[in-house]
Amino acid sequence: MSDERETRLLMISPSSMLTPDQLVRSVHAMNKDVKVKETCYGCLVEGRREVVKEVLDQIRGKYRNEVFSKRRAYPAGDPRRCRAQHGTRPGYSQLEAEWALLSNVQHGLECADRGEKVEPVPEKGLFPVREFKKICEE
Numbered sequence: 001m002s003d004e005r006e007t008r009l010l011m012i013s014p015s016s017m018l019t020p021d022q023l024v025r026s027v028h029a030m031n032k033d034v035k036v037k038e039t040c041y042g043c044l045v046e047g048r049r050e051v052v053k054e055v056l057d058q059i060r061g062k063y064r065n066e067v068f069s070k071r072r073a074y075p076a077g078d079p080r081r082c083r084a085q086h087g088t089r090p091g092y093s094q095l096e097a098e099w100a101l102l103s104n105v106q107h108g109l110e111c112a113d114r115g116e117k118v119e120p121v122p123e124k125g126l127f128p129v130r131e132f133k134k135i136c137e138e
Contacts, residue, residue: 007046007072008056009039009095013102016066026062027055037076041099042067044076065109068102 010027012018024038027045032055034047045055059067111118 004048006049006052007044007075008052008069009072010042010045010059011068011099011102012042013066013106015103015106018063018066026059030055030058035076044072046076065106
């Protein structure tokens with residue numbers, strides 16, 4: 001894939017009510033010059049880098065904390081990776097693990113959007129008794 005073209009995975013958070021079909025329809029409705037392929041976790045979007053970025057920005061605007069993206073090394077339908085052409089699927093386990101964590105990321109982003117205070121994580125070591133008493137008494 002050249003520097004001018006890009007393929008992106010758009011992954012839907014598992015806790016989202018959005019379906020891959022709805023995501024693909026949203027991309028098609030933009031009427032941009034990109035190829036779109038529906039997948040079990042969202043879709044692949046391929047085209048000129050600037051156009052793919054426009055699509056990504058619009059999707060993020062519409063589904064702010066529900067759709068996440070990452071760059072894909074191979075174009076959609078590449079015989080080295082496409083199951084329809086008996087390609088291999090290295091990296092799928094990693095993708096599945098990342099997908100499973102997206103609910104946590106979505107929740108954290110929604111909390112941040114609401115301005116919820118994030119408590120700092122204490123450093124490893126002994127927890128001061130004074131702090132523990134303060135928490136218990138609150």
